[in-house]
Amino acid sequence: MRTLFSTRRTLVIVLAVTAVLLALMAIGVIGLLLGGGHTPAPTSPATRAPAARTPPGTASVRPSMDAVLFGRRVAAVLFDWDTTTPGGTAAILDALVAVGDPSGEDVPGLYADAAGYLPTAAQWEQLAEYATTQRLVIDTATIPESWSGIVGDPANPLPAGTTAVTVEGTRVRAGEWFGQTTRKQFPVAFTMFLSCPPATDRPSTPNSSTEDSCRLLRLSILGEPLR
DSSP: OHHHHHHHHHHHHHHHHHHHHHHHHHHHHHHHHTTGGGOOOOOOOOOSOOOOOOOTTSOOOOOOSOHHHHHHHHHHHHHOEETTSTTHHHHHHHHHHHTBOTTSSSHHHHHHHHHTTSOOHHHHHHHHTTTOEEEEEEEEEEOOTTHHHHHTOTTSOOOTTEEEEEEEEEEEEEEEETTEEEEEEEEEEEEEEEEOOOGGGSOSSOOSOGGGSOEEEEEOOTTOOOO
16 A cells, blocks of 8 residues: 555656646746747737838848838848748848948947847757747837937037937747747837938949948847937
């Protein structure tokens, strides 16, 4: 009887521990699927469809001298990704650095800024097991009202063409969990700082060269944009 009782007790303990471990694993995975440590509070589903953009996994920022248009393209590369495609976060970071400060002065800072928006390599591998994807539905992309005061401050002169674009929208992350698609949406707001050719320096006929395009200098902390 004692042996039988001990066996049954051991079985109950094993089952209980297994249940707890499975629950913790589920919480960890779902946490990653829903956005990880940088995730703001959830919001209701967005009603606007995302604008046409480069498919996830083929990261590149198309050049533009228009700050807002260029900002939208940067946001798409930064937030639209698919863990089932090759390259991982390195491809995204490379694409952003490619349109960064040509002098290289701000590139290390930009790299660190962008990395803070993305999963770590270990998180990416785990997310890939669940075919996780992410996209950004942009609601607004504008030059913040406060920027005119910043540019006009004589105590902190900025080079000509330096500007900022604040993007607000909804981040949509989805993944497969036991054959079911898990999807969650979160509000996103951030500011990017750009260097765009002054109007007087722009060619009369725009081309696709990055030399005639805005450049990405830095990113604000996610969730702390200029207004």
